[in-house]
Amino acid sequence: MKVRPPRGFRDFTPDIMILRKDLIARLENVFRRYGYDPIDTPALEYWETLAGKYGEEAENRLIWRFRDPWSGREYALRYDLTVPLARFIASHRDITLPFKRYHIGPVWRHEEPQRGRYREFYQCDADVVGSPYPEADAEIVNLAVDALKALGFENGFEVRINDRRLLRGIYEIDLGVSDPIPLYRAIDKLDKIGVEGVKRELERLGLARGVVEKVLDLITIKMPLRDGIAEIRSRYGNANNHVREALDHLDEMASYIKGDASIVLDMSLVRGLDYYTGPIVEVVLREPRIGSVAGGGRYDNLIGIFLGKSIPATGISIGIERIIDAGLELGIYNLSRKTYTQVQVIVLDRATYHYAWRVADTIRSLGYNVSVDLARLSEKAQKKKARRLGIKVLAFIGAQEERAGTVTFYNTETGERATVSLSETKLGSILDKFVG
Amino acid sequence: MKVRPPRGFRDFTPDIMILRKDLIARLENVFRRYGYDPIDTPALEYWETLAGKYGEEAENRLIWRFRDPWSGREYALRYDLTVPLARFIASHRDITLPFKRYHIGPVWRHEEPQRGRYREFYQCDADVVGSPYPEADAEIVNLAVDALKALGFENGFEVRINDRRLLRGIYEIDLGVSDPIPLYRAIDKLDKIGVEGVKRELERLGLARGVVEKVLDLITIKMPLRDGIAEIRSRYGNANNHVREALDHLDEMASYIKGDASIVLDMSLVRGLDYYTGPIVEVVLREPRIGSVAGGGRYDNLIGIFLGKSIPATGISIGIERIIDAGLELGIYNLSRKTYTQVQVIVLDRATYHYAWRVADTIRSLGYNVSVDLARLSEKAQKKKARRLGIKVLAFIGAQEERAGTVTFYNTETGERATVSLSETKLGSILDKFVG
Numbered sequence: 054m055k056v057r058p059p060r061g062f063r064d065f066t067p068d069i070m071i072l073r074k075d076l077i078a079r080l081e082n083v084f085r086r087y088g089y090d091p092i093d094t095p096a097l098e099y100w101e102t103l104a105g106k107y108g109e110e111a112e113n114r115l116i117w118r119f120r121d122p123w124s125g126r127e128y129a130l131r132y133d134l135t136v137p138l139a140r141f142i143a144s145h146r147d148i149t150l151p152f153k154r155y156h157i158g159p160v161w162r163h164e165e166p167q168r169g170r171y172r173e174f175y176q177c178d179a180d181v182v183g184s185p186y187p188e189a190d191a192e193i194v195n196l197a198v199d200a201l202k203a204l205g206f207e208n209g210f211e212v213r214i215n216d217r218r219l220l221r222g223i224y225e226i227d228l229g230v231s232d233p234i235p236l237y238r239a240i241d242k243l244d245k246i247g248v249e250g251v252k253r254e255l256e257r258l259g260l261a262r263g264v265v266e267k268v269l270d271l272i273t274i275k276m277p278l279r280d281g282i283a284e285i286r287s288r289y290g291n292a293n294n295h296v297r298e299a300l301d302h303l304d305e306m307a308s309y310i311k312g313d314a315s316i317v318l319d320m321s322l323v324r325g326l327d328y329y330t331g332p333i334v335e336v337v338l339r340e341p342r343i344g345s346v347a348g349g350g351r352y353d354n355l356i357g358i359f360l361g362k363s364i365p366a367t368g369i370s371i372g373i374e375r376i377i378d379a380g381l382e383l384g385i386y387n388l389s390r391k392t393y394t395q396v397q398v399i400v401l402d403r404a405t406y407h408y409a410w411r412v413a414d415t416i417r418s419l420g421y422n423v424s425v426d427l428a429r430l431s432e433k434a435q436k437k438k439a440r441r442l443g444i445k446v447l448a449f450i451g452a453q454e455e456r457a458g459t460v461t462f463y464n465t466e467t468g469e470r471a472t473v474s475l476s477e478t479k480l481g482s483i484l485d486k487f488v489g
Numbered sequence: 490m491k492v493r494p495p496r497g498f499r500d501f502t503p504d505i506m507i508l509r510k511d512l513i514a515r516l517e518n519v520f521r522r523y524g525y526d527p528i529d530t531p532a533l534e535y536w537e538t539l540a541g542k543y544g545e546e547a548e549n550r551l552i553w554r555f556r557d558p559w560s561g562r563e564y565a566l567r568y569d570l571t572v573p574l575a576r577f578i579a580s581h582r583d584i585t586l587p588f589k590r591y592h593i594g595p596v597w598r599h600e601e602p603q604r605g606r607y608r609e610f611y612q613c614d615a616d617v618v619g620s621p622y623p624e625a626d627a628e629i630v631n632l633a634v635d636a637l638k639a640l641g642f643e644n645g646f647e648v649r650i651n652d653r654r655l656l657r658g659i660y661e662i663d664l665g666v667s668d669p670i671p672l673y674r675a676i677d678k679l680d681k682i683g684v685e686g687v688k689r690e691l692e693r694l695g696l697a698r699g700v701v702e703k704v705l706d707l708i709t710i711k712m713p714l715r716d717g718i719a720e721i722r723s724r725y726g727n728a729n730n731h732v733r734e735a736l737d738h739l740d741e742m743a744s745y746i747k748g749d750a751s752i753v754l755d756m757s758l759v760r761g762l763d764y765y766t767g768p769i770v771e772v773v774l775r776e777p778r779i780g781s782v783a784g785g786g787r788y789d790n791l792i793g794i795f796l797g798k799s800i801p802a803t804g805i806s807i808g809i810e811r812i813i814d815a816g817l818e819l820g821i822y823n824l825s826r827k828t829y830t831q832v833q834v835i836v837l838d839r840a841t842y843h844y845a846w847r848v849a850d851t852i853r854s855l856g857y858n859v860s861v862d863l864a865r866l867s868e869k870a871q872k873k874k875a876r877r878l879g880i881k882v883l884a885f886i887g888a889q890e891e892r893a894g895t896v897t898f899y900n901t902e903t904g905e906r907a908t909v910s911l912s913e914t915k916l917g918s919i920l921d922k923f924v925g
Contacts, residue, residue, distance in 0.1 A: 056579035056795050058531050059564060064577050067526035067590065074527065085829040086853045088860025090503035091510065095494050095609050096532060096566075096595065119555035123599065128495060130532075141500050143492035149877055151864040154503065159532065163559065173531050184864040188842070192863060195850075309846055359492050393521040406624070410745060417522045424524025427628060428587040428620040441585055 061164065061172030068388040073175075076373060076386075077157060079203045080177050084155035087196045089179050092154045094137040096161075100127035106136045106355070108327045117161045117172075130161035134178040134370065135328070135352070142182055142366075143359035150183030150364065169343060169378050178349075180368025182356065187302050190332045190351060191309030193369050197336055197347050198313065200371055205385040206338065210346070213319035213335045214278060216303055217350070219285065220323060222295030223271065228264050236260070240272050243321040244342075248273060272321035278307045281318025299331070306332060328352040334369060341382050347371040389443065395488045396462075397439035398425040401432055401451035408455040412448060412475060416460075419481045421488060423448075440465070446487045462487045497600065497608030504824040509611075512809060512822075513593060515639045516613050520591035523632045525615050528590045530573040532597075536563035542572045542791070544763045553597045553608075566597035570614040570806065571764070571788065578618055578802075579795035586619030586800065605779060605814050614785075616804025618792065623738050626768045626787060627745030629805050633772055633783050634749065636807055641821040642774065646782070649755035649771045650714060652739055653786070655721065656759060658731030659707065664700050672696070676708050679757040680778075684709060708757035714743045717754025735767070742768060764788040770805060777818050783807040825879065831924045832898075833875035834861040837868055837887035844891040848884060848911060852896075855917045857924060859884075876901070882923045898923045 058064050065073065081091075100118055107116070117130040131137050134156045142148065157177045164170050179196055181189040194212060201210050225233050239254035246254075248269060255265045274284060282303050289296050303318070310316060324333045331351030338346055349369030357363035380386035396416055400409045413425040424444070426435050439447060449461040454472070461472045464487050473483050494500050501509065517527075536554055543552070553566040567573050570592045578584065593613045600606050615632055617625040630648060637646050661669050675690035682690075684705060691701045710720060718739050725732050739754070746752060760769045767787030774782055785805030793799035816822035832852055836845045849861040860880070862871050875883060885897040890908070897908045900923050909919050 056576060058576075058580065059533055059535050059562070060560075062531035062533060064531070064580060065527075065529040066581060066584070067528060070527040070529060085858045086856075088828075088830045088833075088858060090828050090830070091501075091506040092503060093501040093506060095498035095500070096597070097495055097498060097609070099495050114559075117557075121553075121599075123550075126495070140492060140494075144494065144500060145502060148502070149874055153860065153863075161532070163557075173533070181863055186863060186865060188865075189863040192861075308843065311850070392524075392526050394524045394526070397524075407744065414747070420522075422521045422524060424589065425628075427589075427617055427622060427625040429622060429624075438585055 059172075061166035061170075063171060063173070068391045071390045071393065072377065072386055072388060073373070076204060076377065076380075077175075077177070080200055080371065080373070081155070081157065083196060083200045083203050084177075084179050086199070087153070087179070087192065089153045089155040089196075092138075092141060092156055093158060094131070094134075094141055094156070096130055096159070097128045098131055098137060098140065100129045102140050102359075103129045103132055103136055106328060106358075107132060108325065111162075115162045115164060117163050132162060133160050134158065134176050135180070135368065136355070138178070138180055138182070138368075139352075139356045139366070140359050142356050142364060146360075151189070152182040153180070154182070155179045169375060171374065174372075174374045177371040177373050178368060179371075180349075180366055182366045183364055184367070185353065185365035187306035187332075188309055190302075190334075190367050191306045193349060193367055194306075194310050194316065194334060197334065197349075197369050197371065198311065198316075201336060201347070204376055205380060206376075208315065209339050209383075210315060211337050211339065212313075212316040213275070213322045213337060214303070214316065214332060215319055215322040216299035216332045217329050218295040218299035218302075218331060219320070222293050222297075222299065223285075223289055224268065226295060227289060227292045228267055230260065230264065236268070237323040240268070240321050241323050241325070243272055244337075244344075274320040275317050278303070278310065278316050278318050281320075282307065285318070285320070302331065324348060324350060328355040330354055331367070336371075338379050341379055343375055343379055345372070346375045346379065392424075392442040392444060394422045394424045394442065394444050396421050396423045396446045396448050396484075397435070397442075397444045398423060398448045398450060399432060399435045399439070400426055401449060403429070405450050405452060405455045409450040412450055412454075412460050415475055415480070416448065416484065419484060421484060445489070446484075495608075497602035499607060499609070504827045507826050507829065508813065508822055508824060509809070512640060512813065512816075513611075513613070516636055516807060516809070517591070517593065519632060519636045519639050520613075520615050522635070523589070523615070523628065525589045525591040525632075528574075528577060528592055529594060530567070530570075530577055530592070532566055532595070533564045534567055534573060534576065536565045538576050538795075539565045539568055539572055542764060542794075543568060544761065547598075551598045551600065553599050568598060569596050570594065570612050571616070571804065572791070574614070574616055574618070574804075575788075575792040575802070576795050578792050578800060582796075587625070588618040589616070590618070591615045605811060607810060610808075610810045613807040613809050614804060615807075616785075616802055618802045619800055620803070621789065621801035623742035623768075624745055626738075626770075626803050627742045629785060629803055630742075630746050630752065630770060633770065633785075633805050633807065634747065634752075637772060637783070640812055641816060642812075644751065645775050645819075646751065647773050647775065648749075648752040649711070649758045649773060650739070650752065650768060651755055651758040652735035652768045653765050654731040654735035654738075654767060655756070658729050658733075658735065659721075659725055660704065662731060663725060663728045664703055666696065666700065672704070673759040676704070676757050677759050677761070679708055680773075680780075710756040711753050714739070714746065714752050714754050717756075718743065721754070721756075738767065760784060760786060764791040766790055767803070772807075774815050777815055779811055779815055781808070782811045782815065828860075828878040828880060830858045830860045830878065830880050832857050832859045832882045832884050832920070833871070833878075833880040834859060834884045834886060835868060835871045835875070836862055837885060839865070841886050841888060841891045845886040848886055848890075848896050851911055851916070852884065852920065855920060857920060881925070882920075 329350040330353045333350035335345040336347035351367040353365040416423045447463045765786040766789045769786035771781040772783035787803040789801040849859045852859045883899045
């Protein structure tokens with residue numbers, strides 16, 4: 054028998070789940086602070102809902118796709134949470150716009166599994182539907198910054214911003230690159246292969262030497278957002294409408310972004326997904342160098358594909374999996390918490406089992422997480438198990454306790470011990486001190 | 490374009506999500522109170538992991554199953570959370586037993602969609618792995634009772650208990666029914682078709698008249714657990730080892746179950762899944778009559794299929810979807826809460842946008858959920874939207890407020906109003922009173 058999860062898929066043990074739940078709760082907290090509300094959509098969509106939205110690689114290889122033998126319909130596992138949102142908006146025409154939603158859940162990609170890359174992983178998305186204005190893009194950046202801080206990365210990250218209209222206005226129209234996809238693919242590798250590497254790739258594409266030089270000069274522009282906007286305006290400000298629109302939009306956006314030197318205009322940022330139309334954003338950790346941990350942007354045409362009329366939208370997806378991997382590597386997170394249990398009842402004598410259950414129930418009703426032995430373990434084995442799980446408080450029950458109607462608490466960290474009557478009105482506050 | 494989720498699948502809007510999250514949090518709370526910790530497993534398993542575990546109907550029709558064209562491997566979407574748990578235990582041999590885990594997540598079934606029956610739905614499971622003892626089964630029942638109470642069904646439910654060994658010992662061995670599956674299927678319909686209906690089905694199966702009468706007499710036994718055990722003991726107590734074992738187990742189990750008349754021995758309870766071996770449990774609401782809302786039991790052989798050696802286990806699955814449907818129908822739940830947002834900033838004047846953002850940010854940093862207009866709506870439209878979402882507190886920002894460095898709070902329920910300085914140290918406690 055196969056006793057592994059499928060290749061590229063993972064089980065989560067309690068220690069990891071406790072960490073994941075804590076981090077997701079922090080994220081949800083930030084999303085709610087900004088006025089975003091939760092939605093959910095199915096794991097499966099009809100294939101035609103996803104088709105044509107993500108570009109060639111996703112379409113042909115990365116989307117998990119299958120035909121249902123009963124209905125003959127083609128289904129796909131959702132690839133991200135953005136296309137399902139667009140479909141959701143078209144399916145729920147009564148929703149009042151602008152609509153600010155968050156969505157946290159798994160997506161599936163048929164990737165070749167490797168370290169830090171999984172076939173099933175969570176995305177944590179926040180999007181504004183129904184506003185074409187720079188304020189919406191700015192709020193998404195502020196929210197992402199607050200989210201990274203809430204996750205414990207105080208200053209350890211950089212927010213990179215660019216605009217699809219700048220890419221189009223400069224590279225395609227001003228520099229006249231007629232087939233820009235290979236160009237963008239080359240630019241996108243700057244972090245990995247450096248300027249020299251990109252240069253070689255651009256030359257291989259057969260671009261004129263003058264164009265290559267201009268591209269290399271542009272993609273190394275990475276400066277604080279307002280400075281970057283000014284720089285591009287001085288060079289290309291009058292090039293064409295695409296550039297002008299982008300710069301005006303970014304200028305206004307910058308005025309709403311909480312001042313922070315870690316927010317930069319990065320002309321090498323292109324982002325892969327087909328549907329972006331305006332500002333694009335990526336968050337990168339300074340250490341470790343594991344690629345982006347959040348990404349998003351404006352997609353003003355995607356909803357229109359489903360709805361027949363355009364509705365502007367912008368948002369960000371926070372990649373909690375890479376954040377967890379990075380946080381563990383950096384020591385910001387650890388897996389030391391192995392259980393939510395606060396009190397382990399230790400039964401010294403089989404004859405007192407029923408009394409032990411009464412004690413456990415009483416402690417539970419006071420609001421504590423209590424575990425009691427279900428496997429008739431010896432006292433030693435019960436204590437060993439509590440120690441392995443790191444349960445702080447033991448509640449000893451023996452014949453003496455049963456006779457006296459008491460329980461003996463023991464704090465495994467301080468060695469403190471107290472025998473308390475079960476009918477003691479201060480039982481709760483005594484226990485509070487033990488649990489801490 | 491298709492703008493619907495696939496047939497049998499659902500989207501969840503914020504009002505429903507807010508309710509679902511609240512209910513799931515209550516359940517998690519109960520699970521943790523009893524010392525259960527969370528795990529997760531993939532949505533997909535290899536087909537051979539699920540094959541042969543659930544019986545014919547699931548195997549041939551209800552499991553979503555497909556072949557991956559790249560690897561040729563057959564995958565299946567998980568059908569419940571119990572078989573994945575068994576596979577999990579076999580995949581993680583370092584886990585200390587007994588292991589008490591909870592698991593909340595979607596499962597997929599290729600059902601014909603109908604009212605209250607979906608192709609994707611959540612299960613909320615709690616299981617004890619590694620104890621063969623009645624205490625473990627009893628804890629699962631107590632946990633289920635507490636869960637139903639925490640979900641708001643104070644006395645509105647009945648817990649039905651039976652034991653697979655009783656079924657086998659009485660129907661198969663004592664009454665000599667050699668092909669029991671059709672018999673069990675008929676018995677299982679008692680709630681739906683009544684005694685007369687079951688009688689007709691049994692006759693149609695060709696059972697001898699004496700056997701039919703005995704079966705009908707047995708399946709109408711439904712009495713408080715201890716009375717039921719005594720009744721069966723008086724009739725079949727010496728029939729064979731299966732019956733004796735079951736009765737002794739149930740007797741000890743009953744001694745740990747918190748006294749409650751709503752817990753009954755029900756000889757018509759069979760439960761469909763192939764893997765049960767001991768006590769089986771179902772929770773049924775008194776109103777509305779929508780079938781069971783929780784079900785489970787002991788499955789001592791399932792993990793052994795994966796691991797090669799038997800590990801006893803018992804657990805319950807709480808069906809949150811039916812509970813939500815029932816709670817809404819009964820008026821225990823409602824969908825009145827449409828947003829987590831507590832304060833809506835109302836901007837009276839475009840010139841004060843930047844100040845409004847500062848105010849929103851200040852309120853946020855005090856711990857409140859705050860939304861600010863991103864779509865340049867008129868004052869009227871901003872207020873209308875806040876009203877539709879039921880946001881209680883409005884924070885008015887106009888030129889006057891910006892000049893004075895203040896914000897004017899308005900409680901839409903009481904009509905109370907206060908203009909407060911943003912630098913006021915008591916801003917938090919003032920806002921507390923408004924938000925309530």
